[in-house]
Amino acid sequence: MTQVDPATGILDTTRPLGVYVHFPFCRARCPYCDFATAMREPIPHAEYAAAVVAELSARSGWFRGARAPDLQSIYFGGGTPGLWRPEAIGGAIESACRLFDATGPLEITVETNPGEVTTESVAALRAAGVNRVSLGIQAFQDHLLAAIGRKHSVAAIAAAVHAVRAAGIDNLCADLMFGLPGQTVDDWRHSLDVLVALSPEHITAYALTIERGTPFGALERAGKLQRPDDETVAAMYSAAHEVLQAADFEHYEISSYARPGRRAVHNTLYWTGGAYLGVGASASSFRPLADGTGWRFCNPRALETYLRSAAARKGNPLPAKIERRTAEDLENEGLWLGLRTCDGVDRVAHARRYGRDPLWFSERAAAAEKCVDAGWLSVAPDRLRLTATGFLFADEVSSRLWLGA
Ligand code: SF4
Numbered sequence: 066m067t068q069v070d071p072a073t074g075i076l077d078t079t080r081p082l083g084v085y086v087h088f089p090f091c092r093a094r095c096p097y098c099d100f101a102t103a104m105r106e107p108i109p110h111a112e113y114a115a116a117v118v119a120e121l122s123a124r125s126g127w128f129r130g131a132r133a134p135d136l137q138s139i140y141f142g143g144g145t146p147g148l149w150r151p152e153a154i155g156g157a158i159e160s161a162c163r164l165f166d167a168t169g170p171l172e173i174t175v176e177t178n179p180g181e182v183t184t185e186s187v188a189a190l191r192a193a194g195v196n197r198v199s200l201g202i203q204a205f206q207d208h209l210l211a212a213i214g215r216k217h218s219v220a221a222i223a224a225a226v227h228a229v230r231a232a233g234i235d236n237l238c239a240d241l242m243f244g245l246p247g248q249t250v251d252d253w254r255h256s257l258d259v260l261v262a263l264s265p266e267h268i269t270a271y272a273l274t275i276e277r278g279t280p281f282g283a284l285e286r287a288g289k290l291q292r293p294d295d296e297t298v299a300a301m302y303s304a305a306h307e308v309l310q311a312a313d314f315e316h317y318e319i320s321s322y323a324r325p326g327r328r329a330v331h332n333t334l335y336w337t338g339g340a341y342l343g344v345g346a347s348a349s350s351f352r353p354l355a356d357g358t359g360w361r362f363c364n365p366r367a368l369e370t371y372l373r374s375a376a377a378r379k380g381n382p383l384p385a386k387i388e389r390r391t392a393e394d395l396e397n398e399g400l401w402l403g404l405r406t407c408d409g410v411d412r413v414a415h416a417r418r419y420g421r422d423p424l425w426f427s428e429r430a431a432a433a434e435k436c437v438d439a440g441w442l443s444v445a446p447d448r449l450r451l452t453a454t455g456f457l458f459a460d461e462v463s464s465r466l467w468l469g470a
Pocket residue numbers: 090091093094095098099100102143144145178201
């Protein structure tokens with residue numbers, strides 16, 4: 066019987082590490098949002114900070130081998146972690162750096178929303194060690210922001226960007242969404258143009274997805290959510306590629322664009338099979354093992370369950386889900402994640418990590434050939450890569466190349 070304990074097995078110490086801290090609180094719930102969020106007034110800043118720091122301490126040993134891992138990033142996601150008191154964020158940063166002996170420069174990101182930041186609040190984050198801010202801008206039309214239930218206005222966006230810059234943060238990521246109810250291709254192009262003029266270092270442009278359990282999911286099932294059709298959404302995706310590449314952003318992952326040297330370190334860890342320790346309600350972790358297998362596990366999603374379990378078990382909450390990933394699972398995932406990036410899959414590096422060239426399997430080689438014929442995939446002696454059209458069919462390509470599906 067498989068031993069269901071993610072602390073067992075010898076850690077693969079060759080992989081870099083990222084720490085993810087989930088802060089679940091938001092001022093209000095957006096009707097499309099499926100993340101683990103909680104509305105509490107007042108926010109229990111200190112109680113939540115204590116739980117997160119205790120969890121970092123309890124689980125850091127699972128991610129340390131004989132020597133400290135190469136900690137490369139700390140990411141505060143949510144929820145809206147920009148609402149967390151800066152001293153709480155600073156405490157979590159200090160703990161992670163101490164527990165993993167981090168001395169070098171790390172990417173330390175906090176997500177927040179326009180309308181919820183001031184120059185003073187960002188300056189306090191900066192003083193706590195944060196060097197990257199991710200702003201949930203989403204659109205530059207007030208009627209579209211209202212349509213998706215966002216609480217900020219277009220006027221608040223420029224003010225937020227100004228606050229980030231005034232506080233000395235030189236690494237700004239901006240999120241934009243397309244495929245919104247009532248959005249036209251012209252609206253989308255306008256949002257891209259205005260955002261480019263604000264000069265962020267990184268842009269994430271992603272399509273609205275409708276999740277079943279959300280108010281938008283119910284509206285869609287009732288036929289009351291008027292969204293652009295698939296062709297228009299594809300045109301929006303292509304417009305983002307065209308506008309942002311022309312503005313010297315590198316399109317380095319399906320939804321991600323960066324100025325030279327400003328790719329997201331934390332997300333790159335996910336796409337390249339790095340280890341990650343996720344703390345806080347609903348946070349997921351991946352602990353790769355030296356034998357080529359690994360553990361993936363996540364914390365309880367409900368805030369109260371997480372806090373109760375963390376307190377009762379000395380900072381080590383009972384995971385809500387634990388999966389032992391076999392070497393075959395991880396090989397499939399490595400290919401799937403690599404194909405999300407414009408670098409694609411380096412065949413030599415893949416063979417070094419997983420023991421075989423990705424096209425060694427005849428079943429997959431045949432599927433890859435069909436994807437090449439469809440114009441979705443390029444196969445070179447050193448690399449597999451999605452084509453520009455292939456990015457639109459990334460899930461389809463991945464499922465065809467997934468062995469044992
Ligand atoms: S602000 Fe973000 S995390 Fe919070 S409810 Fe809206 S989409 Fe979800």
